[in-house]
Structure formats: C-alpha cells, structure tokens
Amino acid sequence: MGTSTIAIIGSGFSGLSAASILAKEGHTVTIYEKNDQAGGRARTWSKDGFHFDMGPSWYWMPDVFENFYALFGKTAADFYTLKRLDPSYRVYWANKELTDVPAGMPQLKALFETLEPGASANLDTFLHQAEYKYTTGMGDFVFRPSHSILEYVDLKLISASFRLQLYTSLRKHVGSFFKHPKIVKILEFPVLFLGGTAKTTPALYSLMNYADLALGTWYPMGGMNEIVKAMVSIAESNGVKIVLNAEVRHIRVKDGIAQGLETDKGFQQADVIISSADYQFTDQHLLDKPYQSYTSEYWNSRVLSPSSLLFYIGVNKR
Numbered sequence: 001m002g003t004s005t006i007a008i009i010g011s012g013f014s015g016l017s018a019a020s021i022l023a024k025e026g027h028t029v030t031i032y033e034k035n036d037q038a039g040g041r042a043r044t045w046s047k048d049g050f051h052f053d054m055g056p057s058w059y060w061m062p063d064v065f066e067n068f069y070a071l072f073g074k075t076a077a078d079f080y081t082l083k084r085l086d087p088s089y090r091v092y093w094a095n096k097e098l099t100d101v102p103a104g105m106p107q108l109k110a111l112f113e114t115l116e117p118g119a120s121a122n123l124d125t126f127l128h129q130a131e132y133k134y135t136t137g138m139g140d141f142v143f144r145p146s147h148s149i150l151e152y153v154d155l156k157l158i159s160a161s162f163r164l165q166l167y168t169s170l171r172k173h174v175g176s177f178f179k180h181p182k183i184v185k186i187l188e189f190p191v192l193f194l195g196g197t198a199k200t201t202p203a204l205y206s207l208m209n210y211a212d213l214a215l216g217t218w219y220p221m222g223g224m225n226e227i228v229k230a231m232v233s234i235a236e237s238n239g240v241k242i243v244l245n246a247e248v249r250h251i252r253v254k255d256g257i258a259q260g261l262e263t264d265k266g267f268q269q270a271d272v273i274i275s276s277a278d279y280q281f282t283d284q285h286l287l288d289k290p291y292q293s294y295t296s297e298y299w300n301s302r303v304l305s306p307s308s309l310l311f312y313i314g315v316n317k318r
C-alpha cells in the first residue's frame with residue numbers, strides 16, 4: 001500500500017490505535033466520531049461537579065499498553081501515574097460476605113490456603129501454566145489477526161495449542177486444581193471480560209488469571225480517561241485528524257471498491273476505510289447487502305455479548 005487517504009469510523013481505543021499506527025507510516029488519516037468526545041466506551045460524563053468514567057475501570061495487562069506506547073517512543077509514565085491497587089479488588093458474595101483479593105502473592109496464597117488446604121501449592125502450578133499461556137498465547141495466538149485458519153497452520157503452534165489447552169474448557173481446568181466454590185468463582189470470573197462463561201471459554205484463557213493475580217490491577221491516577229487522552233495526544237502528534245460530532249451513515253461502495261463515507265457532515269472520500277464501530281452494526285447498517293459479510297438471519301442466530309445497565313452515582317461524602 002502506498003500513501004493512502006484513510007478514514008476511520010470511531011475514536012475508541014481501537015480506532016485511535018489503528019489511526020496512530022497508520023499515520024506514523026505516512027498515511028493521511030481522519031477519524032470520524034459521532035460523539036462530542038473521543039474514547040468510545042471509555043469516554044467520560046460530568047454532572048453537578050461529579051466526573052464519571054463511563055466504561056472500563058480495570059487496568060490489566062500493563063505490558064500491552066507499554067507495547068503500544070513504545071511504538072511511538074513513549075511509556076505510560078509520560079502520560080499518567082499508574083498505581084497498583086492493593087487489594088486488587090473486593091468480591092461481594094451472595095450471602096453478604098466480602099473477600100479482598102490481595103495484590104501480594106504470599107497474602108494471596110495464604111487466603112487460598114485458609115479456604116482450601118493445599119490450594120496454595122496448587123495455585124503455584126496453576127499460575128505457572130497460566131504464565132506460559134500468557135507469554136505464548138498472547139504473542140502467538142491472541143495478537144494474530146485471525147483472518148484465516150491458515151495463520152495457525154504452523155507445527156510449533158499446533159503442538160503449543162495442546163499445552164495452551166485450546167481444546168478444554170476453563171471450568172474443567174479450574175476444577176482440576178480447586179474445589180472451594182469461592183476460589184473457583186474468583187478464578188472463573190475474569191473470562192466475563194471476554195463476554196463468555198468458564199464453561200464455553202477455552203482453558204487457554206487462564207492467561208487472564210495470570211494477568212489478574214500475578215500482573216495485578218492498576219489504576220491510572222485521574223481516571224481511565226487518562227488513557228484516552230494519552231492515545232489522542234499520540235494520534236494528533238502523528239498527524240491524525242479527529243472529527244467529532246460526525247456520524248457515519250453509510251459506507252459508499254462502487255463496483256466492489258469502497259469510495260468513502262457518507263456522514264451527516266457530507267461525503268468524505270477515502271482510499272481505505274476502517275470501521276472500529278461494532279462489527280454487527282458496521283456489517284448490517286453501514287454496508288449495502290451485497291457487501292455484507294453475513295445475513296441478518298446469521299446475526300440473529302448468534303449470541304452477542306451481554307449489554308449492561310449502568311447507574312452513575314455521585315457521593316459527596318467519604
């Protein structure tokens with residue numbers, strides 16, 4: 001691809017990161033965002049002096065953020081102060097009991113041991129396997145674009161796939177190490193972030209337990225939107241133009257080639273279009289039928305990740 005004019009739909013983490021990388025390669029990149037601020041699901045809302053992060057609150061896998069910043073000669077510390085939380089989080093059980101999950105490994109092992117004798121030693125083995133999955137799985141599987149099964153036809157990957165436990169469920173895997181229901185719940189919960197359940201998610205994703213219990217839960221001081229600000233600043237310093245309040249209504253395609261975006265601000269020509277809006281929405285609402293990847297019957301037959309109803313509650317007391 002020579003130097004192209006690229007239009008990106010959406011300014012969430014994915015739109016901002018794609019835009020920055022492409023702009024750095026010399027392309028002319030414009031993001032069209034329907035909201036009045038960048039950030040997508042990680043945007044903010046202010047009311048009566050209260051400020052809310054509207055979406056994410058768990059900063060996991062800090063190395064993934066560092067990998068991104070390093071592409072631009074930066075580090076997270078150039079933009080915000082990261083604090084490791086201790087306890088990492090608090091679990092509210094149905095019977096009103098509470099469990100604080102400590103950041104320190106000795107304290108975590110002690111907690112597990114009080115719940116189930118022998119669980120401390122099992123946690124070592126469980127996390128050792130999870131660490132292998134995190135390093136190999138993230139590098140060789142999660143970061144592949146998954147355009148084709150052929151990407152995975154590689155002897156090293158096929159043999160690794162057994163060790164990574166792609167063919168057994170996380171529920172079975174956790175159950176083979178631990179019996180206490182509280183431990184099982186603590187270890188099964190992180191796959192919620194993948195929109196799945198432990199029963200339907202491959203045991204590969206115990207890599208999430210490594211991210212949770214070994215790498216820790218962090219917080220960017222000032223709030224999660226600090227990440228958005230950092231990514232906007234990287235995008236803009238690489239020449240990305242971000243057009244806010246611009247809703248894309250249609251991707252215009254002629255003879256199989258995308259021509260540009262029809263927005264509520266008029267037509268925007270582009271050689272290449274990237275949509276970072278939800279896949280189903282882009283496929284079914286922005287593209288004409290001949291260019292859709294799937295039929296509406298197909299989409300209706302799929303179970304999409306759950307949505308949520310959120311209440312933003314401001315409290316002016318400690």
Ligand SMILES: Cc1cc2nc3c(=O)[nH]c(=O)nc-3n(C[C@H](O)[C@H](O)[C@H](O)COP(=O)(O)OP(=O)(O)OC[C@H]3O[C@@H](n4cnc5c(N)ncnc54)[C@H](O)[C@@H]3O)c2cc1C
Nearest residue numbers: 010011012013014033034040041055056057058247248277
């Ligand atoms: C309540 C909640 C809690 C979460 N908690 C966590 C967490 O703790 N940790 C974590 O890592 N992740 C968490 N996530 C997930 C994380 O926030 C998302 O994965 C991430 O923000 C998605 O980024 P994205 O760029 O893929 O999509 P989005 O953020 O959805 O970005 C898509 C953008 O496209 C724009 N757009 C859509 N349609 C159009 C159109 N027609 N024209 C113009 N613009 C358009 C949207 O306005 C949006 O800005 C949470 C998500 C939610 C909702």
